[in-house]
Amino acid sequence: MDGVERQESSSVPGAGPARRRFLGLCAGVGLGAAAACEQVAPAHRSAAPDARLPEAERDRPGTADWRIGSLGAPDAIAGYADRVSVAPGEEFGLSVSTTAAAFRVSALRVGWYGGKQARRVWFSPRIPGRAQRSPAILSGTRTVRADWPRTLTVDTTGWPEGAYLLRLEAESGHQRYVPLILRSTHGAGRTVLLHAPATWQAYNRWGGLSLYAGSDGSYAGRSLAVTFDRPYDQNGAEKFLVYEWAAVVLAERLGIPLAYTTGTDVHADPGVLAGATAVVCLGHDEYWTPEQRRHVTAARDAGTNIAFLGANTCFRRVRIEASDSGPGRTVVCYKSSYTADPCFPARPALVTTDFRAAPGADPESSLTGVLYEGYPVDAPYVVTAPDHWLYEGTGVRAGAGFDHLVGVEYDRVIPGTAAPGPLEITARSPPGVRRPAQPQRLGVLHRGRRRRGLRDRHHALGGGPDGGHRRRQPAPRHGRGHPRLRHPHHGEPAARLRRGPGGPPPPGATPQRRAGVRHRPGVTPARAPCGGGVRVSSGPVRSTMAACC
Template sequence: LIAPQPAQAQLGLGSLIVTITFPADGSPVSGTVPVNASVSIIGSLTVSQVQFYRDGNLIGSDSAAPYSVSWNTTSTNNGSHTLTAVATDVLGVRWNSNPVTVTVSNGPPPDTTPPMVPTGLTASAVSSSQINLSWTASSDNVGVSGYRVYRNGTQIATTSATSFANTGLSPSTTYSYTVAAYDAAGNLSTQSSSASATTPAPPDTTPPAVTINQAAGQADPTSSSPINFTAVFSEPVSGFSGAGVTISGTAGGTKTVTVSGGPSTYTVAVSGMSTDGTVIASIAVGVAQDAAGNLNTASTSTDNSVTFDATPPSVTINQAAGQADPTSSSPINFTAVFSEPVSGFSSAGVTLSGTAGGTKTAAVSGGPSTYNVAVSGMTTAGTVLASIAAGVASDAAGNGNTASTSTDNSVSFTPSDTTPPTVTINQAAGQADPTSSSPINFTAVFSKPISGFTSAGITLSGTAGGIKTATVSGGPTIYTVAVSGMTSSGTVLASIPAGVASDAAGNLNTASTSTDNSVTFTPVSPIVLENQQPGSGNWRMWLHNIPPADDVNKQIKGYASATSVNKGESITFYVTVNPAQQYTMDVYRMGWYQGLGGRLMQSIGPLQGVAQPACPVDATTGLTECNWTASYTLAVPPNWTSGVFVVMLTNAQGYQNYITFVVRDDARVADIMFQQAVNTYQAYSNYPDDNATGKSLYDFNSYGANTVTGTPRAAKVSWNRPYADYGAGQFFQWEFYFIRWLESSGYDVKYSTDLDTHENGVRLLNSKAFLSVGHNEYWSKPMYDGVQQARDAGIHLGFFGADAVFWQVRFEPSPLTGAADRVMVCYKNSPDGHSPDPVQGPTTTVLWRDPPVNRPEQQLVGVQFSGSIDVKTPNSPYVVQNSSSWVYAGTGLADGDSIPKIVGYEMDSSMSNFPLPASVAGTYQVLSQSPFVDSYSRTTMTANSSIYQAPSGAWVFGAGTTSWAWGLSDDGDGYMDPRIQRITANVLNRFGVSPPP
């Protein structure tokens, strides 16, 4: 088989080199070993297979590298053998390896013969926990090494002996065993035949336990003898007798025991009790034994005590607590009290007697110790007595009660009163009628004493407005009924419906009758009461010959956190002083006050002031806003009356300035809502008026660089800065004079500002009339909408000024504080005539009459701004037209008559080139034709006042001049005219608003 090198190699086609890699030449081998070969290819030949030979005999072949076969050497004789590998290429040529010589060395053949099956297996139980096994020895071709022991089919042990002791078994249990022999080679015989044995039971060493309790069905408590207990042993016993029972407890007597039953359950009967108390039975240890001789343990119990009770319950019966005596009511109640809980007590156990006629019956309720006995059926006057016989109820032990005892078991009965009480109600003696005082008093007189009469039993009616409430005092026959809560004039009537009070017999009253139960209420306005307080003129500046503080030196200036505050809330003030020094704040309410014009409400300070920082100016919009530190917060007392307030600021050097704000009364309904024109104050304010940096919405008093408007004026102004100059805005120019006259006349008025109308126009619906006075030029869309909606809801409008609703504005939050509506926006028009306002549409800040807004103020006011007279030029006269109008009633004026000094500083006209307001036919009238020379055009123009009635029924008056208020009240400079006062009163009267008589 070892071939020479093939011709291919000689021809240069390539060759294969075959090498046996395992086992190594000269190594010993045994068992089954691998024979491995490798083939190295030279040239382009490939291998088809490799065959392996032992001593020239084929062992096996492999056709894929790595090449290997498995050789079982046990089939070969021990000794030296030669291994060769032959590779065949794809051309069929065979290539031989060098031979490898190995030595085979295998041991003798293994033992595979199992031992013989063991025989003669026996099992014997020698105790309750051990079984002994034995068997005949087994044989094997080589030798037996040992035995495996199986119990119930599971191996439990191995042993080399032919016996085995199985311990730790359970008593009274049958066990089955087998054994199997095994040799040293691990050959195991078949298991032997089985043998079984049963362990005996263990000896009894457990003592019997015993319980003793009162017998089932034993009454507890009981008055019977004997008392039975049940003793139960855990197993049958012997030797148990009465001597083994221990009796204790509080029951007196020589108690004896009888035992019956057995051998596990016994009845223990105890007798001989002579006095009440408990009877307790127990069993001592060692008084009985079981079959194994074990003595019992001491007894245990869950209920081995029985109460012996031979005492009968006693009972008392008396009239019930709170039972009227005498009484006309039925039933009459008695209380029966037993000495212990009883059962079986019913109306049959009650004996009724006494002199009261009728078929009396008793109803029993309650228990088990205390019962209510209700007796009814009485028809004639007399006594009713109740008693309880012996033996009609029993306690838990079965003892029947003794007969009742009593201290008061008699009640006198009189037939009931069935006549209902009558009542009259009339105004109280001395009650003023009419009256402005509250409460209004009525007197209610019942025909007999009654109870249960309260304010809920009063019916209030009449025409007086308000939420009327009644308070009742007095009684039990005559009561005072005090009625309060009236807010407007009218009658107040009080009546009492039927069934709101009852007499002693329970009869409900009839409805009231009256001869005079109506009182006329004429309220006094809070304004009247307020102006009766002492006034003060110290709110005026210049009293100390020191000029007011100015905006250049800023000796003292300030502003408020809001333009208005509701009573009971707080407002914060921001004050600067220069140089730093102390200052005071005096808070005045402005009104009539005996002609003094104000009332000192509160003095604050001295406070330590600081020089606050300069107020920056926004270069784009011209907005001037101060970032000052708060100086003082005023908590407005809830009893302050709504009004316009000024704070007089005075520094230590005597310099003074104002802060103004309004106190609102949001909860009160008043005849008039007066709107302070703070928007116009802010529009004209150029703080600081220093000829350098101050800016307003006007060019005439704005300084510094041009803004987005194209001129120095601002497009935005802020309330977070003082008003310029005196600090009160335009309040003392016109509105003050109107307020002074209004409050001197006693009109019922409350106050708000432009911003309040902007934020909540619905507030206008709580008054009969809305007043805009003096110079109310700047309005937001919500203001215009709110006032127009109020008019259309029937609220009257009085524009006692001119130039109202001229410019539209918007409001924005403060960029410094974030507070809402602290910045007013009004871009107006640039010099080229176009609006630089970035918002174009219904809220563009241009004239109301101009595009794109197109809502001429004449449609609301009745007239609209037409021209002005310079403030340094005297006013023109007011010239009457349509003097037959009710507006002029009582003035004596005729067409063409004039009233001097009334027309100025700005005027309105009725303009035919703009639409008139919607009105009831024939009600729109021009009331004046007042010529004046316009300061700008230097032409003669005509100012008009007007009146019209809206389709809602609301009247709207437009005075057409900002100076109208000067005709109502002045400072002795000749403007006040009684005809202007009468015209104003006529208009307010037509508004449904009148001063007190």
């Protein structure tokens, strides 16, 4: 198709049941399986919506050819945007390096689109290619910067809000993605999908270094700050595709009113959270600034429901700082080297280490209801409260277990630690950690002071002070499934359970990295990272759902 389609669709008034179905699907079943349902009915639609809003897209034809056909060598083609997100109508720059004579760019919006799962809303003309210079490394923080000149400027006028994959297409046939969020400016009455670019960047090893490892692979040689002024490694959008893509496809398929933003945007301006029905942290969302945490907590306390679809959420405290290219381009996290952080010791609340650690200890459980505890883990998800609304329509019974659904990391409820409110346990898991660790709990809903299975992995829901719910799951392998898979045993489209991750890997995953298997570069055992899980806040009951991964 040429240019941007302007086909009219319809809005989604009061999609409460669909939103609840979405949270239920995300809760105890593994998000990939949830997205797999082939008969999910969208919310009722009526008048034609604003073309910039996500619901304007739902009846438009998709683009089957959106995946990468061939990566080629790392230098075949790569690039990055000078903005993590833009509002519809704003411009952004792309810096591209390629060994090909020329390339093109396709802007692919992620959604259901009748099962095609993306739509091309724009493509560029042929652009001459050139190989850019090698990256520079800033000695003080070992930060890798590409610092390439801008190759082209892209105008997003006419693009609807949503999650985009910009596919760089070299004439040699090789391709790579650049992720971009077309953020919403208003989220009142909507479910806000919160993307995690700070975490994407923390694990990015383009140029040889990340916040986990140096060029020699050692933890000691790791970067202390990383920048968005460089491409992402592998296919260019691996963390988005593994942890967030399936949730976006599912949410769009269900037809609920959506808004899109990122953690770095909420850090700078929480306006999109005002009046939101729910906020969904989509997957592995480990790196938060104190400002982002404060803004999300305030939204919860004002009555917005919060769902966390991954364990280890809000585990690392970071700062977002400017670079030579502009504001908000650098993610700073000194971790165990926090005494070298310029904020130490004068400003302990801004020292970049684990939230629960000194000098400014503020455990993440006060937001999430649970604490990250273990990696790696491979355990079943065992239902303990089958009558809870999370499991409506599934037919599950108490004691029903789903093998391999909990992993590769997990959280659990720990008595005596800060919590947002009473929790309820809806599922739990027996021990299954592949290193010395305590038993864990899966589905935990805390109500009052009753807490059971204190050392099992937990799936938890808890309440905020003003009615906002939060939901946290025992880290089922969310986001790793494929929206077209079906569970062989349960016919209810609203919430099918799948036994383990199963199915093909998400698009872009390398064949050897089976879904649900190791998701991060090598880490020293003493500093094991944290990962996926689920927490959801919903309705006037204001509960929190927690998950382990």
